[in-house]
């Protein structure tokens with residue numbers, strides 16, 4: 106988002122006009138930002154056979170998946186339905202990996218039968234996989250390295266109490282199953298959670314994974330998951346991808362030499378690719394002054410952007426309707442009958458009813474976590490590609506809300 110001729114634009118597209126045309130709330134995605142992030146990752150790992158497997162759950166719109174595919178990016182999916190959307194977007198099974206947790210074996214089997222790369226994260230499913238496929242289908246093992254990544258327990262998945270992955274302490278049990286069923290383990294995986302603050306944590310996890318790798322002679326790749334942190338506000342620490350690339354390349358090359366073969370290095374970024382590309386445009390419904398606070402009530406809330414309430418996430422905001430007014434401090438809240446604060450102490454140019462507020466960094470886990478709470482339709486989504494705005498999902502209507510209901514005769 107930038108200012109040109111006193112208007113906020115993305116790739117030259119005027120955002121206030123876009124909000125008027127498509128209505129609010131509306132998610133707007135800047136495709137060029139996604140492309141930039143992909144290029145940044147590739148540059149950081151230049152010279153390494155690095156593969157990006159976009160974590161589709163961050164933003165699952167089929168047009169986004171198509172964009173990823175056009176950019177040569179593979180996919181990481183966590184459910185049968187995400188896998189079906191990926192196929193719908195034109196992905197080939199060989200470009201997709203399935204990294205579910207706590208799903209029933211039937212779902213894993215369905216994906217395996219499509220010839221998608223399977224990642225297994227618990228011992229009972231590893232055993233079932235062995236009983237069903239033996240050495241006939243490769244699979245990858247997700248380890249839990251027991252390191253604490255990020256500050257927030259809800260998004261850290263590598264700690265000792267986390268439900269994700271098979272504990273590195275259970276390596277003997279894994280090897281027993283591998284031996285018993287002659288399993289073909291072609292990949293190893295860790296994903297320690299979102300919001301890793303520094304390269305150190307990454308390397309620690311990497312070290313633990315590479316440490317167990319010698320037990321698996323058939324590896325094609327090592328998947329280091331994600332956890333790339335993006336800056337949600339000015340001065341936020343973000344993962345230094347260049348630094349990570351430099352340091353991990355050294356560690357990984359050394360490992361490959363010891364292992365005796367060059368392996369692929371995989372990552373599964375979600376947030377890193379799509380967070381900054383997304384902006385949620387909302388309408389200021391009411392300015393409500395209380396003895397303590399000035400609230401801006403907007404036509405959205407935790408039903409469309411859950412992150413502030415779920416993770417205490419901070420999202421920068423801008424009043425894009427008023428470029429020159431005085432600033433003041435507001436509490437921006439949603440229209441949901443629930444405490445659904447989108448931001449406290451938000452400094453905005455003076456807000457009037459009907460102004461459009463842009464909520465930034467809304468690309469990842471925005472729409473994909475949206476619900477119909479309060480029977481509100483989910484927003485429209487627009488992608489700006491090559492300077493053109495494309496509606497990639499229409500706003501829901503009452504018909505959508507009723508579509509699955511079977512009214513009883515009374």
Ligand SMILES: *Cc1c(COP(=O)(O)O)cnc(C)c1O
Pocket residue numbers: 160162163181183204296298299300330331332333373374375376377469
């Ligand atoms: C959610 C998830 C990711 C993506 O995490 P981000 O923080 O969005 O980059 C990657 N891998 C797995 C297995 C995940 O569950």
